[in-house]
Amino acid sequence: MPDYADITDYLQKRDNRLGAIIGEIGACRLTKRPADLEFLVGVIISQQLSTAAADAIIARFRALFPGGKITPDGVLGKPDDKLRATGLSARKCHYIKDLCNRIRNNSLDLTELPSADDDTIRRELTQVKGIGDWTVDIYLMFGLGWPDVFPLKDLALRRAVASAYGVAQDDMAAMLKVAENWRPYRSVGSWYLFRYGDRNS
Numbered sequence: 001m002p003d004y005a006d007i008t009d010y011l012q013k014r015d016n017r018l019g020a021i022i023g024e025i026g027a028c029r030l031t032k033r034p035a036d037l038e039f040l041v042g043v044i045i046s047q048q049l050s051t052a053a054a055d056a057i058i059a060r061f062r063a064l065f066p067g068g069k070i071t072p073d074g075v076l077g078k079p080d081d082k083l084r085a086t087g088l089s090a091r092k093c094h095y096i097k098d099l100c101n102r103i104r105n106n107s108l109d110l111t112e113l114p115s116a117d118d119d120t121i122r123r124e125l126t127q128v129k130g131i132g133d134w135t136v137d138i139y140l141m142f143g144l145g146w147p148d149v150f151p152l153k154d155l156a157l158r159r160a161v162a163s164a165y166g167v168a169q170d171d172m173a174a175m176l177k178v179a180e181n182w183r184p185y186r187s188v189g190s191w192y193l194f195r196y197g198d199r200n201s
Helices: 004-014 016-025 037-046 051-062 072-076 080-084 090-104 118-125 133-143 155-165 172-180 186-199
Strands: none
Touching (some): 004 016, 016 155, 037 090, 080 090, 155 172
């Protein structure tokens, strides 16, 4: 577990605006989760959905499987209409089945990714249909617990940064400049801006 007290102290000294947000939010509760198939399925389901909508679909999706355990064989053994009855779109159903196919035929080994570098992880994961930079960033930040990730493609994060720092949410250069002050702990800075956005949405 990272020493978030030291990290937040560092960030408060580097960025006064973020320091004020840290003061409002309190202690950092960023925790990594198992970076497994279930995690990636959840991230795919969450694409372009509110947290509440995604959580509801994920719960229904998990309920299709014994003990709520999502496995490649379990997913591939379900007809699309069963999966889509959970609220899953046809496109995301296709993405999840492609992910499971790649794991089952050993073209993607999730157990090897935690020890790989950024370029390798991005190359491996983005071969899966429906997985782009946003999904990889969320995987790195919340699945592997990498400390210096800034999910630039996340619209909610950009809206929060725009609100807090007075920059345009589509000005990627301005976004990166804000986050530059948070290095090497951009994941923690991003977590606080996510929470700030939740509070002000």
